[in-house]
Amino acid sequence: MDQKNKNSKKPVYSKFSQQELPAWKPILTPGWVIASYITIGALFIPIGLLAWTASDSVVEIVDRYDEACVPDDFSKNPQSYIQNPNIKKTCTRSIKVPKKLVAPIFVYYQLENFYQNHRRFVKSRSDKQLRDVKAENDTKFCLPVAYDYDNKPIVPCGLIAWSLFNDTYKISTRGKDISIEKKGIAWKSDAKAKFGSNVYPKNFQKDGLIGGATLDESIPLSEQEDLMVWMRTAALPTFRKLYGKINTDIEAHDTIKVEIQNNYNTYKFGGRKKLVLSTTTWIGGKNDFVGMAYISVGGICLFMAINFILLYVFRPRRLGDPSYLSWNRHPIT
Amino acid sequence: MIQHFVAFQAMKDDILNQIEASRQVIINEKNKDDPFALVVDGKALEIALRNDIKDNFLQLAVTCASVICCRVSPKQKALITRLVKKYTGKMTLAIGDGANDVGMIQEADIGIGISGMEGMQAVMASDFSIPQFRFLERLLIVHGHWCYKRISKMILYFVYKNIVFGLTLFYYEMYSRFSGDVLYDGWYMVMFNLFLTSLPVISLGVLEQDVSSDICLQFPALYQQGQKGIFFSWKRIIGWMGNGILTSLVISILNVYVLSPSAFRKGGQVVDIAHLGLTTYTTIVWTVNCQIALIITHFTWIQHIFIWGSIFSWYIFLLFYGALPPEYSKREYKLLIEAVGPAPMYWIVVLLVVVISLLPYFIYMVIQRSFYPMDDHVIQEMKYGRKVVVDDEMWLREEKSSRKPTQIGFSARVDAKILYLKDQLHRKKMFIIKSIANSPIRRSISTNPLENRD
Numbered sequence: 001m002d003q004k005n006k007n008s009k010k011p012v013y014s015k016f017s018q019q020e021l022p023a024w025k026p027i028l029t030p031g032w033v034i035a036s037y038i039t040i041g042a043l044f045i046p047i048g049l050l051a052w053t054a055s056d057s058v059v060e061i062v063d064r065y066d067e068a069c070v071p072d073d074f075s076k077n078p079q080s081y082i083q084n085p086n087i088k089k090t091c092t093r094s095i096k097v098p099k100k101l102v103a104p105i106f107v108y109y110q111l112e113n114f115y116q117n118h119r120r121f122v123k124s125r126s127d128k129q130l131r132d133v134k135a136e137n138d139t140k141f142c143l144p145v146a147y148d149y150d151n152k153p154i155v156p157c158g159l160i161a162w163s164l165f166n167d168t169y170k171i172s173t174r175g176k177d178i179s180i181e182k183k184g185i186a187w188k189s190d191a192k193a194k195f196g197s198n199v200y201p202k203n204f205q206k207d208g209l210i211g212g213a214t215l216d217e218s219i220p221l222s223e224q225e226d227l228m229v230w231m232r233t234a235a236l237p238t239f240r241k242l243y244g245k246i247n248t249d250i251e252a253h254d255t256i257k258v259e260i261q262n263n264y265n266t267y268k269f270g271g272r273k274k275l276v277l278s279t280t281t282w283i284g285g286k287n288d289f290v291g292m293a294y295i296s297v298g299g300i301c302l303f304m305a306i307n308f309i310l311l312y313v314f315r316p317r318r319l320g321d322p323s324y325l326s327w328n329r330h331p332i333t
Numbered sequence: 334m335i336q337h338f339v340a341f342q343a344m345k346d347d348i349l350n351q352i353e354a355s356r357q358v359i360i361n362e363k364n365k366d367d368p369f370a371l372v373v374d375g376k377a378l379e380i381a382l383r384n385d386i387k388d389n390f391l392q393l394a395v396t397c398a399s400v401i402c403c404r405v406s407p408k409q410k411a412l413i414t415r416l417v418k419k420y421t422g423k424m425t426l427a428i429g430d431g432a433n434d435v436g437m438i439q440e441a442d443i444g445i446g447i448s449g450m451e452g453m454q455a456v457m458a459s460d461f462s463i464p465q466f467r468f469l470e471r472l473l474i475v476h477g478h479w480c481y482k483r484i485s486k487m488i489l490y491f492v493y494k495n496i497v498f499g500l501t502l503f504y505y506e507m508y509s510r511f512s513g514d515v516l517y518d519g520w521y522m523v524m525f526n527l528f529l530t531s532l533p534v535i536s537l538g539v540l541e542q543d544v545s546s547d548i549c550l551q552f553p554a555l556y557q558q559g560q561k562g563i564f565f566s567w568k569r570i571i572g573w574m575g576n577g578i579l580t581s582l583v584i585s586i587l588n589v590y591v592l593s594p595s596a597f598r599k600g601g602q603v604v605d606i607a608h609l610g611l612t613t614y615t616t617i618v619w620t621v622n623c624q625i626a627l628i629i630t631h632f633t634w635i636q637h638i639f640i641w642g643s644i645f646s647w648y649i650f651l652l653f654y655g656a657l658p659p660e661y662s663k664r665e666y667k668l669l670i671e672a673v674g675p676a677p678m679y680w681i682v683v684l685l686v687v688v689i690s691l692l693p694y695f696i697y698m699v700i701q702r703s704f705y706p707m708d709d710h711v712i713q714e715m716k717y718g719r720k721v722v723v724d725d726e727m728w729l730r731e732e733k734s735s736r737k738p739t740q741i742g743f744s745a746r747v748d749a750k751i752l753y754l755k756d757q758l759h760r761k762k763m764f765i766i767k768s769i770a771n772s773p774i775r776r777s778i779s780t781n782p783l784e785n786r787d
Binding site: 019 | 672734
């Protein structure tokens with residue numbers, strides 16, 4: 001016995017090296033199949049119904065105004081209208097409210113065919129400059145919108161800031177103005193960490209082509225809510241951005257009057273502008289797709305469960321039936 | 334010189350005649366199951382392997398059940414291996430224990446060296462080494478079988494997972510006018526193949542077993558799955574690529590339609606590139622890891638830790654990355670904590686996408702398992718399905734039938750003899766039955782008495 005132990009070269013036994021670890025070997029039996037389909041169906045349909053009712057309770061009003069707000073004489077040439085600083089750009093729209101809008105009501109502007117996700121556009125900013133007042137010369141990626149005619153750095157530089165949306169909306173109903181709260185519409189992390197509280201706009205939109213809004217030079221960047229919202233580049237060519245919040249209810253069947261300053265030039269590239277008023281629920285804004293997707297998947301799974309139950313009843317295969325082994329099916333004599 | 338040449342010619346003709354005669358014997362043999370063995374010695378082999386008659390020799394050799402070459406030199410061993418490899422075009426295996434086997438071991442596709450009495454030269458020249466000859470059976474039937482399945486599953490899954498990941502990037506380009514803006518942060522992409530999806534694949538490739546080792550030994554016919562190459566066929570490759578393409582489409586489209594353009598949170602906020610990228614990436618990580626959970630049939634604690642741990646580590650990474658100051662985390666600063674985490678939509682979308690992406694594969698798996706099961710599925714059910722009473726007789730019978738096609742653990746000569754005796758017995762029985770049936774006594778008893786009066 002001792003000799004065996006001394007001369008033995010047998011490696012030490014361990015469950016891992018001999019691949020004998022305890023294991024769970026799941027087998028897909030008919031019971032499991034039907035149980036899993038029914039579980040998915042039973043889980044998805046209630047979630048889908050919840051999501052759908054939530055989306056259904058959201059009231060969303062979308063109003064396209066870029067075409068209607070061009071006066072008739074300029075309808076063939078909206079460019080000359082929008083680029084002419086002498087023409088008043090005020091435009092009044094009437095919107096009928098189908099259902100009661102419960103506060104808080106969110107006001108968005110929606111742009112379409114605007115590629116904020118174009119690589120050249122996304123790169124054209126300087127985060128360092130936005131954070132730090134001493135880094136105002138960090139304008140490497142912002143060219144050509146980096147320096148003004150006196151060779152002084154533009155704060156904030158880059159195409160994103162330069163193209164800041166500048167339509168404004170004034171909403172009133174039943175003759176009374178409704179105040180739109182403009183504070184707190186940007187992400188808190190932006191205001192606290194990405195935009196400096198001692199960085200002020202400088203030389204912004206002074207020379208050359210004006211791309212969008214001008215900024216109040218006395219307000220630091222961390223309080224410039226519109227700028228912060230705009231600088232978060234959107235993911236898709238059709239996007240909404242938060243304009244403001246309304247903290248009062250708007251009754252059903254009211255007519256809202258919106259006074260729009262139609263300043264932003266989307267006519268050059270065939271973009272569209274829309275004003276959106278929306279309430280929110282736990283799933284966010286109006287999104288029927290989620291609810292419907294869940295309900296359809298749940299329905300499909302239940303349908304498959306029923307199909308498989310029928311198949312197993314009418315064409316059963318005994319578990320472990322050896323006649324299905326390949327050497328029994330194609331016997332070698 | 335001329336004498337040598339004449340003598341040589343005579344020997345060549347003699348060998349050719351012998352080969353031809355042996356071939357005739359095989360052809361004339363009535364019982365096709367009878368195995369033949371060929372015995373050649375080194376001197377004859379020297380002549381038989383010459384270019385002009387080697388084809389005849391090889392043709393005879395491959396029809397025999399076994400060929401025994403004795404007194405061969407190492408060079409001849411290597412030469413035979415090479416010729417058989419070329420002639421049959423099949424995968425060859427050579428096993429040997431001494432320095433004289435080194436040439437043969439290196440020549441064959443798979444060379445196995447036995448370490449022991451004759452030193453370590455064979456071991457050092459081989460692909461695999463075993464301590465005793467009897468372990469060859471285990472090496473082939475257990476480890477060879479497992480290895481084949483592991484490698485095929487691993488490669489197919491790897492292709493699938495990278496297609497899913499890469500194509501979502503491509504689809505996003507369609508939304509950004511092909512300008513080259515990347516949907517995901519650079520670090521996400523580094524993490525994908527390095528940490529988030531690599532460990533489960535490693536555990537699949539190292540630890541996966543379709544049946545346990547003792548079942549592999551009892552059913553050598555399972556080894557044929559590898560020989561026929563059914564797990565890595567073109568059908569499977571294209572199937573998995575198609576699955577990847579479909580999954581990437583589902584992920585991309587669902588994320589875009591669910592998250593935009595309306596707000597995704599109660600606070601009215603809308604998604605931007607960072608949010609869409611994060612959510613899409615999260616769904617990819619979940620889908621890909623759940624897919625591997627569907628492929629694996631042998632779950633040890635290692636697989637569980639790797640799969641669910643990879644998913645969990647993704648969230649941990651997000652927390653850490655988001656906590657870095659904005660100079661380093663840029664767009665991803667506090668993304669999970671502040672923006673995406675508290676939004677129920679983020680979690681709902683993951684569940685929806687995972688189930689929809691895995692549904693086609695699940696349906697395929699169910700249909701295959703239920704109505705077109707493969708050998709290992711049936712054997713798994715026989716062994717592990719609790720409802721089936723483990724019928725010992727049936728088990729033994731199937732064990733035996735599975736040995737026939739591979740002839741492993743199976744003596745062809747013994748079995749041929751048994752078949753021959755069975756055949757004889759059957760004939761005798763038939764003869765007796767026929768003679769009883771035709772005997773006049775029986776005829777007079779069984780037929781109609783009225784008829785017989787004639």
